[in-house]
Amino acid sequence: EADIYQTPRYLVIGTGKKITLECSQTMGHDKMYWYQQDPGMELHLIHYSYGVNSTEKGDLSSESTVSRIRTEHFPLTLESARPSHTSQYLCASSGEAPVGEQYFGPGTRLTVT
Amino acid sequence: AQTVTQSQPEMSVQEAETVTLSCTYDTSESDYYLFWYKQPPSRQMILVIRQEAYKQQNATENRFSVNFQKAAKSFSLKISDSQLGDAAMYFCALSRISNDMRFGAGTRLTVKP
Numbered sequence: 001e002a003d004i005y006q007t008p009r010y011l012v013i014g015t016g017k018k019i020t021l022e023c024s025q026t027m028g029h030d031k032m033y034w035y036q037q038d039p040g041m042e043l044h045l046i047h048y049s050y051g052v053n054s055t056e057k058g059d060l061s062s063e064s065t066v067s068r069i070r071t072e073h074f075p076l077t078l079e080s081a082r083p084s085h086t087s088q089y090l091c092a093s094s095g096e097a098p099v100g101e102q103y104f105g106p107g108t109r110l111t112v113t
Numbered sequence: 114a115q116t117v118t119q120s121q122p123e124m125s126v127q128e129a130e131t132v133t134l135s136c137t138y139d140t141s142e143s144d145y146y147l148f149w150y151k152q153p154p155s156r157q158m159i160l161v162i163r164q165e166a167y168k169q170q171n172a173t174e175n176r177f178s179v180n181f182q183k184a185a186k187s188f189s190l191k192i193s194d195s196q197l198g199d200a201a202m203y204f205c206a207l208s209r210i211s212n213d214m215r216f217g218a219g220t221r222l223t224v225k226p
Binding site: 041043048090092099102103104107 | 214
């Protein structure tokens with residue numbers, strides 16, 4: 001089983017609040033990713049990182065930001081949560097090419113009221 | 114453009130029967146990997162099976178096997194002796210040396226008792 005963790009698992013928060021979703025992995029992977037997924041729907045890549053101090057935006061535009069100060073830690077922050085941010089957020093990490101297999105965390109289900 | 118297409122949004126199968134999920138992809142690279150991921154309801158995304166493009170032999174993992182047709186860029190997943198625990202969203206994915214993983218839109222599999 002992959003060693004990638006996300007906290008909190010569930011979060012209900014009011015509009016305008018600042019939130020940080022945590023993601024950590026113990027596999028020493030350089031590459032990490034954040035996906036947004038509505039329940040039972042496709043994955044949308046919103047951020048990725050190829051290593052410390054490297055972050056990029058993904059295919060889906062997002063108001064969130066990320067940081068990568070340590071290899072094992074890749075938090076996602078929403079400065080001012082809105083109901084449109086209600087979704088599931090999945091964190092993943094991957095080893096080196098060419099395989100590039102991604103390992104997923106359990107996800108954070110966010111509800112903004 | 115690199116794309117992964119799953120043309121079946123939903124599939125159903127009777128318990129103990131066999132079902133095949135379809136996936137087609139497009140890439141200009143000759144070296145790549147293909148994956149099937151399983152996401153059970155409210156549970157973690159896990160890897161089901163992996164196929165290296167340079168291998169002609171189809172990958173098999175217990176009741177799960179693939180039919181990899183490289184020329185046709187087709188990568189279907191066959192689940193034999195379906196069990197209730199196989200009910201999930203299944204995502205086909207493509208990983209290439211030069212870029213990260215691309216996921217299909219997913220197929221929701223229902224298993225009927």
